[in-house]
Amino acid sequence: MSNLVYARDVPAEAPWSHIIRRGQTLRIIDSEGQQAVDALLYCVENPAERYSAQDTLRMQRSAYVGLGTALVSNNGRVMARITADSCGQHDTSAGCCSCESNAVRFGEQTRYQHACRENFILELSRDGLTKRDIVANLNFFMNVPIDPSGNFTVVDGISAAGNYVDVTAEMDVLFVISNCPQVNNPCNGFNPTPIRVEISDPPRA
Amino acid sequence: MATKEEMEANRRRYEELRAAGQGATLKGLPALTARDGAPLVADTIISREQVPPGWYATVRLRRSEALRIVDEQGAASVALVGWREEDTSERINCADTVKVQWSAAIAKGRVILTDMGRVLVSVIEDTSGAHDLLAGGSNAGSTAAAYGAATRNTHDNFLAAAAKIGLSLRDIPPCVTFFAPVSVDAGGQFVWTAERKHAGDFVDLRAEMNLVLVASNCPHPLDPARPPSAGTVTLIRHRAAAPGADDPCRTASPEAARAFTFTDRLYA
Numbered sequence: 004m005s006n007l008v009y010a011r012d013v014p015a016e017a018p019w020s021h022i023i024r025r026g027q028t029l030r031i032i033d034s035e036g037q038q039a040v041d042a043l044l045y046c047v048e049n050p051a052e053r054y055s056a057q058d059t060l061r062m063q064r065s066a067y068v069g070l071g072t073a074l075v076s077n078n079g080r081v082m083a084r085i086t087a088d089s090c091g092q093h094d095t096s097a098g099c100c101s102c103e104s105n106a107v108r109f110g111e112q113t114r115y116q117h118a119c120r121e122n123f124i125l126e127l128s129r130d131g132l133t134k135r136d137i138v139a140n141l142n143f144f145m146n147v148p149i150d151p152s153g154n155f156t157v158v159d160g161i162s163a164a165g166n167y168v169d170v171t172a173e174m175d176v177l178f179v180i181s182n183c184p185q186v187n188n189p190c191n192g193f194n195p196t197p198i199r200v201e202i203s204d205p206p207r208a
Numbered sequence: 209m210a211t212k213e214e215m216e217a218n219r220r221r222y223e224e225l226r227a228a229g230q231g232a233t234l235k236g237l238p239a240l241t242a243r244d245g246a247p248l249v250a251d252t253i254i255s256r257e258q259v260p261p262g263w264y265a266t267v268r269l270r271r272s273e274a275l276r277i278v279d280e281q282g283a284a285s286v287a288l289v290g291w292r293e294e295d296t297s298e299r300i301n302c303a304d305t306v307k308v309q310w311s312a313a314i315a316k317g318r319v320i321l322t323d324m325g326r327v328l329v330s331v332i333e334d335t336s337g338a339h340d341l342l343a344g345g346s347n348a349g350s351t352a353a354a355y356g357a358a359t360r361n362t363h364d365n366f367l368a369a370a371a372k373i374g375l376s377l378r379d380i381p382p383c384v385t386f387f388a389p390v391s392v393d394a395g396g397q398f399v400w401t402a403e404r405k406h407a408g409d410f411v412d413l414r415a416e417m418n419l420v421l422v423a424s425n426c427p428h429p430l431d432p433a434r435p436p437s438a439g440t441v442t443l444i445r446h447r448a449a450a451p452g453a454d455d456p457c458r459t460a461s462p463e464a465a466r467a468f469t470f471t472d473r474l475y476a
Binding site for chain 1: 219312378
């Protein structure tokens with residue numbers, strides 16, 4: 004990672020966003036391991052065009068995100084690609100946690116816990132976007148196997164401290180992260196921890 | 209930061225919920241409906257519409273009404289999105305639907321959730337059990353790649369339908385597709401099982417809130433049929449029987465029961 008132009012530690016449970024220019028690479032580092040990172044991408048030029056989990060999976064004809072996955076928009080265009088991945092297991096079918104879904108999944112006593120959708124709403128509001136604009140997101144470092152019968156389970160993450168994933172933009176994108184605060188399932192090892200984000204310019208020719 | 213005891217207690221609860229959700233559910237799911245079963249009584253039918261291949265229809269349902277979707281020739285797939293009529297920022301959420309029910313295999317006895325922890329529709333009849341929540345609908349690019357030229361597609365259908373009710377691209381969430389036998393193999397690849405499609409397959413979706421649905425009758429993008437499969441879809445809006453105390457959808461799991469509790473509060 005030469006050409007580093009930005010680096011930041013994102014605290015446990017916190018949101019973050021930044022514009023990633025075409026050609027730049029965002030590295031997301033799971034600093035302490037087993038930490039899910041929820042992510043959404045919006046086209047800077049027209050934010051109604053945004054990341055689409057279903058189009059991404061349909062284009063690659065498989066159910067998980069990994070090295071080489073093209074992140075496809077709701078208009079069928081490639082927004083970015085996964086250009087490095089030291090973890091190997093990422094989800095994009097489970098969505099983000101919310102106070103409302105937590106109450107359904109884990110009982111009403113979990114309604115008043117911080118959740119990714121709260122992070123997304125607050126972070127998106129800085130750019131004039133709202134709950135309407137939240138769609139099914141990427142879950143980096145989150146391990147959600149789907150078996151042939153359809154069983155769908157969030158299980159223990161396999162990412163170790165320092166594992167990273169690189170996302171290289173193919174258009175200017177607003178990249179929005181919620182460092183997941185979930186404590187009711189194993190996606191964060193029941194203990195949310197900080198992550199690190201680094202943006203670098205493309206290598207000079 | 210959580211204490212070790214809290215973390216262990218949360219893990220224990222998660223494992224208990226998982227065991228209940230995937231194995232020893234209290235009731236298990238009901239058997240699929242027979243293709244000649246669940247006939248509709250004439251005076252419960254409100255309206256009927258035939259959607260030609262490539263087209264879409266918008267249907268408004270009041271809570272407790274139902275929509276029967278029929279794949280007449282066994283050659284169609286029906287992509288569907290929906291919004292709560294009174295507040296269209298609340299809408300179908302496929303991700304919550306699969307994770308809350310611990311399964312991507314929606315079938316009779318399951319529910320489809322909104323993003324607000326409430327039930328959009330219940331699957332009260334279903335002859336098929338082969339529906340897709342993961343891979344979405346077709347678009348111009350997918351049809352061009354599959355058939356050599358772009359055709360009518362679900363992306364454009366959803367856009368057109370949304371525009372006619374004052375909504376736009378921002379409002380179109382991931383969709384469910386009925387009669388689309390997509391599963392995930394051990395290597396993570398999507399698999400299409402054509403033998404699971406049958407002429408006359410139908411589902412009944414009972415509205416659990418006042419809602420607007422858009423149904424797009426376009427071949428699923430993973431359907432290998434070339435040229436594109438095409439069949440007529442019949443949509444029948446009807447009055448569903450009131451759910452009893454032992455309604456399979458309302459009692460399928462503790463998660464489903466809570467989602468209904470939260471939905472019922474809208475109308476209490």
